Amino acid sequence: MARLPRLIVPNQPYHVIQRGNNRQPIFREEADYQRFLAWLKETARFYEVAIHAYVLMPNHLHLLATPSNDTGLAQMMQKVGRFYVPWFNNKYERTGSLFEGRFRTSLIDTERYFLVCSRYIELNPVRAQLVNAPADYPWSSYIHHAGLRPDSIVTEHSLYWGLGNTPFQREAAYMALVEQGMSQQEVDFVTTSVMKNAPLGSDTFKAELERKTRRQILPAKRGRPFREPIPPLPQP
Numbered sequence: 001m002a003r004l005p006r007l008i009v010p011n012q013p014y015h016v017i018q019r020g021n022n023r024q025p026i027f028r029e030e031a032d033y034q035r036f037l038a039w040l041k042e043t044a045r046f047y048e049v050a051i052h053a054y055v056l057m058p059n060h061l062h063l064l065a066t067p068s069n070d071t072g073l074a075q076m077m078q079k080v081g082r083f084y085v086p087w088f089n090n091k092y093e094r095t096g097s098l099f100e101g102r103f104r105t106s107l108i109d110t111e112r113y114f115l116v117c118s119r120y121i122e123l124n125p126v127r128a129q130l131v132n133a134p135a136d137y138p139w140s141s142y143i144h145h146a147g148l149r150p151d152s153i154v155t156e157h158s159l160y161w162g163l164g165n166t167p168f169q170r171e172a173a174y175m176a177l178v179e180q181g182m183s184q185q186e187v188d189f190v191t192t193s194v195m196k197n198a199p200l201g202s203d204t205f206k207a208e209l210e211r212k213t214r215r216q217i218l219p220a221k222r223g224r225p226f227r228e229p230i231p232p233l234p235q236p
Helices: 030-046 072-091 110-122 167-179 184-195 203-213
Strands: 014-019 049-057 060-067 104-107
Touching: 014 072, 014 110, 014 184, 030 049, 030 072, 049 072, 049 110, 060 072, 060 110, 104 184, 110 167, 110 184
Parallel strands: none
Antiparallel strands: 014 060, 014 104, 049 060
């Protein structure tokens, strides 16, 4: 069965994950992270994709991004791969695939889950026990959101701006949100959604998305369709 085309709604945020093939490292040293981020910045601007949050882990990466059209996100990811994979293979004298198939996506219910997803992404190094605090990890957007160092890759979302009237207020409010951490239920919900390429939102959000896109998103009901019983024929 042919797979359905990726569900992309322009101007809506997406959680994106790309993993190393067989969970192998895709970044080995500082120069690798720097090179990937440089190409990500270039291609995101070219294909008009706003990067709101990101983290580069040793064997996978997460993005929170908003494409301005229905093709830009895929084009951006493909272009970065065409730049980075040959460069990485040549550097480490390896051949073959670096990434695990197609990248995965999850369309975000913006009002309910945008900031949840942003925290999920930037807390990834803490959950993986690579660092004790998100500010200690150099390859994520947290340093920008916390006001520790500006990052030109990041396009601040309106929900981030809504955290305060000044940069200091926004940074302090965001750091407070991150310090609250996330429940295991929230972590599992975000993880399951993106690994299944499913929207991250309530059933109401998904039902509205079905109506707008005319794509089945909610699970189909099991069993045969319900039929009204046929009334008996009148007796003669």
